[in-house]
Amino acid sequence: MSDTQIDIALTVNGEPVSERVDARKTLVDFLRDDLGLTGSHIGCEQGFCGACTVRVDGEIVRGCLMLAAQCDGATVETIEGLSDSGEIADLQKAFAERNALQCGYCTPGMITAAQDLLQRGGVPSRDEIREHLSGNYCRCTGYHAIVDAVEAVAEARAGGRK
Amino acid sequence: MKPAPFAYKKARTLDEAMALLGGQPDARLLAGGQSLIAGLNMRLSAPSLLIDINGIAGLDGIALKDGKVEIAALTRYAAAERSDIIAKHAPLIARALPHIGHVAIRNRGTLGGSLAYADPAAELPACLLALDGEVEATGPKGKRSIKAVDFFKGLFETALRPDEILTALRLPAAGKDSRVGFAELARRHGDYAMVGLAASARAAGKGLADVRLAYFGVGATAVRAKKAEAALEKSDVEAAVAALDLDPPDDVQATGATKKHLAGVLLRRVAQQLMEAA
Amino acid sequence: MKITEDSPPVLTVLDRPNSYIGRSVPRPNLQRLTQGRGQYVSDVSLPRMAHVAFLRSPHAHARIVKIAADKAKKAPGVIAVVTGAEVAKVMTPWVGVLTHLKGLKSAPQYPIAVDRACWQGEAVCAVVAKTRAQAEDACELVEVTYEELPVVADPETALDPKTPVIQPELGDNLCFERKLEVGEPDKAFASSDAVIETTFLFGRHTGVTTEPRAVVADWNEGEQRLTVYQGTQAPHMMQNLFAKHLDLAEQQVRVITKDVGGSFGIKVHTYADEMATVALSKLLKRPVKFVADRIESFVTDIHARDHRIKAKIGVNNDGTITAFEIDDLTGIGPYSVYPRTSGIEANQVVNLVGGPYTTPNYRAVARVVFQNKNVMCQYRAVGHPIAVAVTEGLVELAAAKIGMDPLELRRRNLLPDDNYPAQSAAGLKFEKLSHHETLAHLDALMNYAGLRAEQKKLRENGIYRGIGFASFIEVTNPSAAFYGVGGAKITSQDGATLKLDAQGHISVHTGVTEQGQGAEAVMAQVAATSFGVPLDRVRVVTGDTDNTPYGGGTWASRAAGIGGEAAWQAGKALRANVLAVAGSMLQTKPETLDIRNGVVVDAASGSERLTLAELARVAYFRPDTLPAGVQAELMATRHYVPRAYPFAFTNGVQASWLEVDVETGFVKLLKHWVVEDCGTIINPQLVDEQMRGGVVQGIGAALFEHCLYDERGQLLNGNMADYLVPMAMEMPDIECGHVVSPTADSELGAKGAGEAGTAGAPACVMNAINDALRPLGAQPLTDMPFTPEKILRALGKV
Structure with a gap:
């Protein structure tokens, strides 16, 4: 290990990971290139599109605005992990049924952000959903279907209550 | 684009961070990184060393001390949003926070980092100025306080010395007669504002005293509109608008003239917030 | 015939037992x-794969005097540094022309600029390295000596004799010109009760696909075969082009397109950097990957819509539209894009203006000129957003002028539903359209009368809301008439x-x-x-x-x-x-x-x-x-392949309901409606979602998106902070309705649905803003995108 090659040990999707990374490598590049977790996407590398949204220590972050080196000791969850744990199965089902994705490139980040909102509990209004997802760019859907899908899951999780 | 190569050091103590900072002229501190890393990713800057201060114990937290709200530098926006102290004693900050970026950005971005970065379109520097707050800078020779008015020197430029670290910000805690107002105009939710206004005042009878209007997005730093403040203290909103002596530069979103007009609109809206509460 | 969710479809040949036609089944996979x-191309990784980064011209127009690459070649991880001249040895240049766009001309374009860069962002050198980061590091070490040349930025002066000619061998900066005159427009204008003239401006904008363009090229020297993983819309077209310009048989080329992170017309063109990547794989005998980053996407993904249109409409007090006239000028960058050309958008504008109406008199001129900016080409709804905005903008200005309700004016002029086949003044052939039925459906769907009442009431409280409409026609199911007849190997x-x-x-x-x-x-x-x-x-x-x-x-x-x-x-x-x-x-x-x-x-x-x-x-x-x-x-x-008609036209009408903050010039979109007729609907949900996504892309053009260039040809806002794409918070809910007029050209009867939303939305938003501001005496806004500043100017506030 030097100051440009950093050893990190972290938990990714429940699995312990130890790697030596370039100091300059962003978290999303690390996930994609080093771990093969290509579900986190790169859309702008500038923090504007949200395609790289992942969870670090329970909170959603931009994978392009954190360095892998910063994740020593962290718990990272990506779309692959969230999928396999079943945590977002209802959101994924709703997105598919409502066709709330087209090309699918924004979808992992979008669903991860939506889950962050729904974890707060209650049934958010459509405006609250739009606001929470306002940092996640989708060029295909026009957002309406995404809002529908998230709203439907919020209602279902709240026991069908409107 | 990928960042140019740099070295990375995780500082465990403030002293270690300062030693690293002193040892390398083009080192940069890495706090929340939400602006810094975006810039690195575009190769807009290429520091030789990043000193990660996120692991330094005691550098985050919000406390009420001697009539002041003290926010340690590494406090993240999201933590501030959840803070009862902020909600109760720093209502201007509470109003500004939801306008800053998006949830994922606010989970990482820090209040200290925003002030040290000194983006002229950012909300927090204007809030600090409007509240007559101060920052605490820690250097090899110890700590010093710098008033907001003295802190923001120019475009992305502050009074921090190269070997100093911004360690906290302090704001006077809101009292019973404190009044605050906040409004900004951004093309899209979470964008940097075209124009924004953070304001504080003290209710005095039916009017306002100690009005402080701090605009952002209108120049190289957040700026006070002192003539308008004086007019507002006389409860004359239109005179305050007429007295706005801002000269915003053109940018890709709007001309300076448009920004100046919008500054007037915001003044009317914020004045109403200040007066309604009064 | 009408199919909505509440009315069962009429039984046809499609109604076989267990039919899935007309059912909203979820998409597989x-x-x-x-x-x-x-698996997007950006996810693809192959053994021995190298990464390429391109050094791009910082100048809009410059001679490349010298490229010094010694330092770069020695940089860590670098495999090769390759110039335009070296790539030109294995790949031939191309020229983007079509013979049926008579007179259209362009100059040969190379994968990497050989001796001259013609726009800011054109690749001048390639660096291939083990990682993308290392390739970028080495790009910084390549020293290019440029001699700056005069920049042609403004289309208005591109044809002036004193303006330098960008491609000297072409003689001038005119790429393409088309003139059309039908009926007797001058006579019609002269005898009209009112003539309205205005100029429409359309901001240059671009696709911003969420996944940038990406290609992995794998030349297998042993097999003598090229496999290209590419995020493209046209694998066979690309197979042909790779083979042609590498002098291979098509059999030697395989193009694989897995998941693609958004296309919208951006990914159906030949890009110099993608062609260069393929050539580099052949040169280096190993897989080479290129993924455009967002910054280079903004200066290399095709732009579109940069049109200035002087337009005129004649109308009589009884609501009869007597004539349309347009003069279109568009600047398309230094090259016509290969192989579809950059003349199509202007050509479409000429074809489509006035298209929904019975108006027999029409004059159009369109000129397409070269300039030193990024290239422009076909992007979702090609030409339609422009033609619809011009036509529908004029129609609503005419309605306001004669004091007639804008829907009523349309009813009096739209092609009647019971008189098909029909033909537009420009000569477009329509098999069956349903303008009146879609309009009636929209009227009911949005509760037009109710909204007008609400609008009136709110105005009394100083709240300015507007309603805007756009009727449209749309080209779908193209036959060989689109490209094939012009000599392009683009199969219909x-x-x-x-x-x-x-x-x-x-x-x-x-x-x-x-x-x-x-x-x-x-x-x-x-x-x-x-x-x-x-x-x-x-x-x-x-x-x-x-x-x-x-x-x-x-x-x-x-x-x-x-x-x-x-x-x-x-x-x-x-x-x-x-x-x-x-x-x-x-x-x-x-x-x-x-x-x-x-x-x-x-x-x-x-x-x-x-x-x-x-x-x-x-x-x-x-x-x-x-x-x-x-x-x-x-x-x-x-x-x-469709044979009976060159294109299966669809039609429809959209409406926008919005509020303008007259103090700030900010627009809040409240609701949007689309009623369209794409023939047989195979999957109603997918049609609706094409509409919704398309509408928001059109709203982007109307309110937010603009590639801003300075007079030196420098893009000022080529990043996602400054180029504003539509995000969730500012977008409205969008309601859809359908009328079904199947095409008899096929048994299925389906027409296209992918672009109608984008075609009509900008016009709707424009008309709604002008409707909102009309009581305030504002100058009608016709300059997209409608920024707060432009709205404040129209209101005389700045």
Whole structure:
């Protein structure tokens, strides 16, 4: 290990990971290139599109605005992990049924952000959903279907209550 | 684009961070990184060393001390949003926070980092100025306080010395007669504002005293509109608008003239917030 | 005939038992994408793969005097530093012209600039390294000496004699010019009760696909074969072009397109950097990957819409529109884009203005000029957003002028629903449109009268809301008339191959591609219905030139209408083949049998005779038991191309309801409606979502998106902070309605639905803003995008 090659040990999707990374490598590049977790996407590398949204220590972050080196000791969850744990199965089902994705490139980040909102509990209004997802760019859907899908899951999780 | 190569050091103590900072002229501190890393990713800057201060114990937290709200530098926006102290004693900050970026950005971005970065379109520097707050800078020779008015020197430029670290910000805690107002105009939710206004005042009878209007997005730093403040203290909103002596530069979103007009609109809206509460 | 969710469809040939036509079934394979298990080109990694980064010209126009690459060649990880001259040795240049756009000219374009860079962002050198970061590091070490040349930025002066000519061998900066005059426009204007003239401006904007352009090229020296993984809309077109410019046989080239992170017309063109990547793979004999980053996307992905149109409408007090006139000027960058050319958008504008109306008098001039900016070419709804905004903007200005309700004015001029086939003044041929029915449907859907009342009431409280409309027509299902007749190797036909496997499932191999619009679902629904199996027994294969029939891919809203019909016909052919085998196995006439729900049944009674699995078992493993002379053909291919009409026009009408903050000039979108007619609807949900996504893309153009250049040809806002794309918070809910007029050109009757939303939305938003501001005496806004500043100027506030 030097100051440009950093050893990190972290938990990714429940699995312990130890790697030596370039100091300059962003978290999303690390996930994609080093771990093969290509579900986190790169859309702008500038923090504007949200395609790289992942969870670090329970909170959603931009994978392009954190360095892998910063994740020593962290718990990272990506779309692959969230999928396999079943945590977002209802959101994924709703997105598919409502066709709330087209090309699918924004979808992992979008669903991860939506889950962050729904974890707060209650049934958010459509405006609250739009606001929470306002940092996640989708060029295909026009957002309406995404809002529908998230709203439907919020209602279902709240026991069908409107 | 990928960042140019740099070295990375995780500082465990403030002293270690300062030693690293002193040892390398083009080192940069890495706090929340939400602006810094975006810039690195575009190769807009290429520091030789990043000193990660996120692991330094005691550098985050919000406390009420001697009539002041003290926010340690590494406090993240999201933590501030959840803070009862902020909600109760720093209502201007509470109003500004939801306008800053998006949830994922606010989970990482820090209040200290925003002030040290000194983006002229950012909300927090204007809030600090409007509240007559101060920052605490820690250097090899110890700590010093710098008033907001003295802190923001120019475009992305502050009074921090190269070997100093911004360690906290302090704001006077809101009292019973404190009044605050906040409004900004951004093309899209979470964008940097075209124009924004953070304001504080003290209710005095039916009017306002100690009005402080701090605009952002209108120049190289957040700026006070002192003539308008004086007019507002006389409860004359239109005179305050007429007295706005801002000269915003053109940018890709709007001309300076448009920004100046919008500054007037915001003044009317914020004045109403200040007066309604009064 | 009308199909809405509440009215059952009229029975047609499509209403086979277990029909999936008209049903909103979920798309296959979506969970792959929701789980992050798609495979986009940016995810592809191959053994020995290298990464390329391009050094790009910082100048809009400059001679490349010298490239010093010694330092870069020695940098860590660097495999090669390659100049334009070196790439030109293995790849020939191209010229983007079409013979049917008479007079259109352009200069040869090279994969990497050879001696001159003609726009800011044009690649001047390639660096191939082990990682992208190392390639970028080395780019910083390449020293290029430039001699700056005069920049042609403004289209208005591009043709002035004193303006330098960008491509000297062409003689001038005119790429293409078209003039059209129909009827007697001058006479019509002279005798009109009112003539309204204005100038419309359309801001240059771009696609900002969420996944930037990406390509992995893999030249296998041992096999002498090139495999290209590319996020493209047209794999076969690219196969042809790679082969042609590398001097290979098409057989030596395979193009694979898996998941694509958004296309919208951005990914149907030849990009110099992608061509260079392919050439580099051949040169270096190893896989080379190029993924554009967002910054280079902004200066290299095609731009579109940069048009200035002087326009005129004549109207009589009874509401008759007497004539339209336009003068279009557009700057398209230094080259016409290959192979579709950059003349098409202006050509479409000329074709489409006035298209929904009976107005017989029309004059149009369009000039397409070269300039030193990034290239422009076809982007979702090509020309339509411009033509619709001009036409519908004029129509609403005319309505305001004569004091007539804008819907009423349209009713008096739209082509009548009961008089088809019909033709527009510009000569477009319409098989069957439904302007009046869609308009009536919209009127009811949005509660127009109620909204007008609400608008009036709110105005009294100083709240300024506006309602804007746009009727439109849209080009879909293009025949060879679009490109083929002009000499481009862009096929308008498409094919589908259906194969019955040994378990009685079918696979559909189609030449159309999936860009997220749902082509796979449409193919599956059509094939399942046509052949007669449940949807879960159908697998669709797309995007592989080795494994799909030759086809055009996805563009001009063709996948469902053309690819779908091919799949429909292939399904019928395979059903006939299967029933022939079944007939011989069952000792009965095939005509008495059918395939329903995956089972061979007696057609009359519906009773089960044979499972497909059993039939396949016999055909594949015990063919010896079939009667002599019976050979099972369990694979069938059909192709289709529209022949009766050059294009299947669709139509519709949109409305926008919004509020303008007259103090700040900010616009809040409240609601948007679309009623469209795309013929037979295969999957209503997918049609609605095409509308919604398209509308928001059009709203982006109307309110936010603008590639801002300075007079030196420098893009000022080429990043996602400063170039504003529509985000969730500012977008409205969008309600959709449908009218169905199938095309008789195909059995399926489907027309395209991919671009109508984008075609009409900008016009609607413009008209709604002007409607909101009309009581304040504001100057009508005609300069997109409508920023707060422009609105404040119109209000006289700045």
